[in-house]
Amino acid sequence: MSAAPDPADAGARRYHHGNLAAALVDAGFELARTGGPDAVVLREAARRVGVSAAAAYRHFAGHAALRLAVKERAMQELGAQMAAAASAALPAGAAGDPAAEIGRFAALGRTYLDFALRESGLFGCICAGIGEEHDEGSWTLDSATPAFGVAFDLLGQLVDAGVVPEQFRRSGALVAWAAVHGLAMLTLAGPLADFTDDQREALYDDAVHILLQGLMAR
Structure with a gap:
């Protein structure tokens, strides 16, 4: 053999x-x-x-430089999957419809959470330090995190549809990101690790509901 x-x-x-x-x-x-x-x-x-x-x-130059490149690649992959999920969740001709845009928003966060659990190794790279050799000044939120860019654009759609007030156009995306990221971290290495898929899904649905209720408040 x-x-x-x-x-x-x-x-x-x-x-x-x-x-x-x-x-x-x-x-x-x-x-x-x-x-x-x-x-x-x-x-x-x-x-x-x-x-x-x-x-x-x-x-x-060393391991840190390669890890940074891998981190950037992982972030691009996550952002691409989120963009694809947001696109797939929008029924034909429903752009701008408040209910449809809310559905896209929920799909976006679910994709982030699913990626974290399914690709925990890549997600760990996304969360890891960027390396001492990197210029912190060029590591801006918009350029460094494709996932946030997708969330920001979709939150803008909710603003344009009249679902979310203009004042939350940017901060709302940050709050949504923080909430879903927190759920991911608590599930990967925290008290939510023993939750069943159904329990985690129910918690995610509640989180989206609570978040949207806050964002839609006038």
């Missing part, structure tokens, strides 16, 4: 000159998916891609 193929051999076959940085991020992304941020090690990513550690260090 032949031995199982080594991931490094498969990586070597995939690697083409000129895209090593992207290949290393792909490898780091998969490492994070199964092991969280601590599993994103540059040497291991290089091994999986099928190149030397020295070659990898030409593109990333």
